[in-house]
Amino acid sequence: MNGFHGAPRFLARPKPMGKLAVGENVVIACQIAGDPTQTVSWKKDGRWVKSDEHFEEVFEDDLYGLGISGLRSSDSGEYVCCAKNAVGEAYMGVVLNVEESHFSSYFAATEKPRFISEPVSQHVQAGKDVVFSCEVAKGQPPKLWWENNGQVLRGATMDDRHSMDFVDNQATLSISAVCPEDAGTYVCNAKNDIGEASAAASLSVENLPNHKTICQSNLIGHWESPTDSLQKGHSNHKYYTDVTACRRDCAMQTFQRPFDDLHHGDDLGGYKSSLSERRLQVKNCSIVEGRHAKFSCCVTGKPKPSVIWQKDGRLITEDHRHHIYEAPKDIRVLKVLFCRPRDIGLYTCSASSSLGQTFSAVRLDVKEPDSRFPEKLRDAEARERGKATLMCQIPFGALGRGWYRDGELLQPGSRFLMEELGTLRRLIIRDVQPDDDGIYVYELDDGSRTVSELSVKGKIAKRLPRKLKATEGDQAVFQTQMTSSQLQSHWLWKGEKVLHHPRAVIQEDGLFRFLILHDLRPEDSGEVSFVVDGSRTTSQLCVKAHKIDISPPEQPMLQKSSETSAMLSWLPPNPSVGVHGYKVEHSKLGSNKWFCCHQAEYLQETNTTAVVPEDGEYIFRVFAVYTNGQSICKDIPGSIHLLSQAKFTRGLEDILLPEGEEATFSVELMNPMKGHWLLNGQKEIASEGRFKIKQDGGTHYLSISKVEREDDQMKVKFVCRTEESAADLHVQAVP
Template identity: 25%
Template sequence: DIQSRTQLKSEEAEEGAGVALMCELSKAGVPVVWRKGTEVLKSGGKYQMRQKATVYELLINKVAPEDGGEYSCVCGTQKTTATLDIKGRKEVFKNRNCFFFFCSGVDSDTSSKSYFGFYVQLLFFCHAECILLCMFLLYDVHQSVKCTVSPTTFKQTLKSQEAEEGASITLSCELSKPGLPVEWKKGTQVLRSGEKYQMKQNASVNELLINKVVPEDSGEYSCVCGDQKTTASLNFKGRTSIKINACPPVFTKELESQTVEEGDSVTLQCELSKPDVPLEWRKGQLGLCPCAKYEIRQTGRLARLVIHDADPEDSGSYTCDTGDHQSTGDLTVKEKVRIVRDLCDVTVSTGQDACFEVELSHVGVTNWEWWLGDNLLQNNDLNQMSSQGRVHRLVLKMVTTDESGDVAFVVGEEKSVACLLVEEKPKGKSDSMVNRCNQDAVEGDDITLHCELSKPGVHVEWRKGGVVLQPGKKYEMKQEKRVQELFIRNLEPEDSGYYTCDFTFLLCIFNVLVFLLFYSSAVPDPPEDPEVLSKTSESVTLSWFTPLYDGGSPILGYRVEMRLVDSALWLPCHSEPVCNTEYVVGNLTSGSGYRFRVAAINRAGTGEPVELPLTVHADEGDLHPPDPHSYREDDNYIYILFLTELRSQDVPDGYPVSFDCVVIGKPPPTVRWYKDGKLLEENDHYMINEDQEGCHQLIITSVLPTDMGVYRCTAENSSGIAATKAELKVDSK
């Protein structure tokens, strides 16, 4: 219940002066309403309203007679009232054409020598009766009035103060006489009233208001009373020293996590509330210094860390530390795609197909290009481009001699070039039998390709994509009368392609073309949507979805790896493949930060891993959520608990959709929204709402087909991370 500690006090003021009405409440920060009579007063121009802690103040500038009346400060049901009385200027004598004003200042040093003993100002117009009357009055005053001058003193001096940066402070002193002019100084500098300084006078009390103090406002302030131009003046000063406590800088823009390609340069940037703040950059717990690898820049309030020539070992958690506050962001460096098997030169005859193959270090690469000479090739019936796993293939159909030249495969900065030679077919006749057939095979099998000629004993050459094959462990060639055979052992994905049997008879070349179509030749895609389901101080439970593409063969299991945040070394979490889509990683060190990644395994091998987007900390404490109905403010446990979880939805294209959940925790958790592992930010398409009861909501204003996917809501505090997820399906119109 709010009470009035100090009531408003009635005041008297001279016309033209400034008046301050003050009261104090029992609680700070509550709204109040100032009134004059029944009229509600607004701040600006005539009135200025201020609040400092529990003290509320109304300043009335340059009061006029009509400003007199009853003023009140109202807060809820509490009301305090005071009366303001305005006094007009005093006139000693006023008559039609002449005015007499008695001055208030008397020079005591010269009063005994002055004929009258004090100064009188006489303003008049040229009328004889006025002049005679003035003389009479002056003589009468001289005979009967004796001036007594009392010196001006400070009844209350200024007091030294301390203030926080950004606050406003008031310096106040009281003179022994009201209405005397004063001068405010900072050191030797005379202060003027304006946006920074506001000066006011209420009877004998003088105040200086300094707005939004900064460290540069520290120093000695003076209030000077006295007229230096008089013959004998009394000058009195009250001084004070002000000490400004600077507020520590805070981050107005945090570091953001980034993912870059190997070899790129990356800039981590944050913004502070103050310029030129001393900073420390760290990777994990290791402090960073400027060198060829790291470039540290600071311009005004912006702080940047530039990492040159990023490599996978640069992945980790980076921190910008001011001493009082820290901002942290994660950097993930993807290995650069490399060509691990180059193109081979191909020689074919006119009208044949030319096949080129190249193998990359990664699967799922899409930013590749095929070139023939200076021409960028497009995928069509004549230029057939395909990929299986890490192998990319180009088949040039029915080539001509004009197409002889260089064939190049380009991906990023990597390039592989081979020569295509197209020869004219010699004219002539030959007795031969041409066979064409397609065959399917399974990885690990053996296969035999054969063709039959019209005559026995003919020398032939077996080729793969124009490259002559040699007998060995992989290939075995046989000839039995008119039948030619090629035996291929232990098939691998790289064995897919076009095979030809070429022979020369009577200077004529004939070909038998066999195409081997190979299945199960790719490793699986990365698992989908990995996340942390729960954790304790020594373990963490991970979960994920199966890959979108299994590589053409069943998933045999999963590989889970982890590393410390300040290390680049990935370590396996198990000895045998994980057979389901959940795994508990144990034996964690309390207080340490970890990163995790998961990869799928099939017969072709282990696919690309997917890394969980957040650093997981194994923290101490009771992490089991209590019953929310038994929660008490003095409980010392920490927890996160989803009271309601997300649910999957199926909505028509163009309709809005809302995902809702309720999460509580101690300390209050930080909530983030993700789609397919990508952090969502509020914009015209996504609206993110929350309230104090723990209700969180993600609204998609108008669903598009591209919005289909898995949506996840994560909650994180010092106890760890909890999450809930749901799938969105969109029905196209």
């Protein structure tokens, strides 16, 4: 804050811009200082400006701006920057004058292109003619072009069978005598000075009856189950943000498959003629913004087909928001994490082999959450070691659950500053590190989310995944990218520099750096870091051991040993191969919550003495702990009434005072409990005569009035259940 403390103050004012032309892009910028950090908003002619595709609020450190894309004549007027914090507020204004010439008023677009009808996906027999058509809303004629599987249709990518036309806002692509190579996703793109839009459809071409295609696929799309919600108060909760090196299971949902009528065996020569030409029934998958979409495609064939995923005809590659993997039973999976409006489109799973190809498609739609954010998070970019700020506005009266980075709940700290100013929520990240690159979410109590991506620019262009999971015996591949090949770099594995290791291989490819770990073992789990010239990115390697026979303990027994503890015992499981120890839990009778009885991760012995946090009737259960998990629980028969143990937070202290004064002893327990006082270790003290006894919550008092010389060396003891505390009274004679 440049050493400035107090109300906001403008260090640099917006510059006058003179006359501006329709269609230009401008940014009104100013520099503001204040402590605490100010919130900045903008007004035009006295009305608040809301961020959209035309207006965008930008800020970095103490620089704030309002960007305006594609100026219109209606943008003329007075713009005021309003900065406020808890100390005060400040305002600064500038006037924009947008001129509209005769030609600009005729040719300038007032909004980005919009499709009022889209092309329809089709399935045809080879040799047939296909026509894709769509209509653009009337306005300035946009620039139009078609793509097939990500390639623009022109010159080398077209032949005499292709023709395109655009008449009366109707775009048409015609393909005559289609062949299997024409199959794929076709996208019509429209662009003007304001923005662009696209509309997609898929084409599937069936081989002629005398050909065989040993390849089939069926694609379904669904949103992840409600268990992917961020849990309240649990910072260790994760939701599919880890890159996994081993195969993962795929839970198939009950969505109708778009190609149910394409179920067939390996010999496709028996296709019925009724399938020769039909429309593809592309199904829709609708999810709420901020949730995860999962596309599952069953792909079979001999030889085994290769599979690619595309969105609107463009190849999807794996990154921190797109996970691609193969699950059991020939299931291919694409996960799109933290969906946003830009993820709307047509998703296709294309399978091909030497004998042919096929594909399936699902259209994804992203809906607004139940609670709409007046101001959503926006993507941001920050320099390494710099500062990043993310800000949103929540609905009035809504309760916030917190900030998350790649699914992990963030806690306030020296680097993460979280501010709440009215309905504004702000996250400030100081000393930005490469591993701060990722997906940030602010979630409300009802599960509604707003999402942004933070891109960190520095010496590391691509960070490591936060976690990499593998199975014993597999290999793990860590990949990162530097911004310059001249920088010095090295790998760390479990804190040690990787130089020469029989199971580790280091490779380089241009700016990319690889660490490959072979023949993984459970003990290999730990941190893997890539360090380049002082910058570091870290991943957590988790190696899961092969499954072994997991059996619970046998013959558990319970017997009461005292009023505050219970002796529990059991026998090892049979067989007991791979057992590391045991875990014991207790629960209050009638409750469904279980708590661990010991501080250690697990017990080595086959018995333990259990204590409880509060009085009540308790039941117990025991697990066997193995390398790759724990067994099912074994309930210990019966229940037992136990009292909680007394714990002193402050014990008795010796007292020295002259005779005739009042002596007051006090002791403090962790929880309110009853106890009794003893005199000289034997006689119980009653609250009468010179002795007064008092309890206030967990604090107990004993007052002795007018102490006498004979009281010197008196021993006072307080006893509560099995615990006790003692002190001496020393009386000085008065001269």
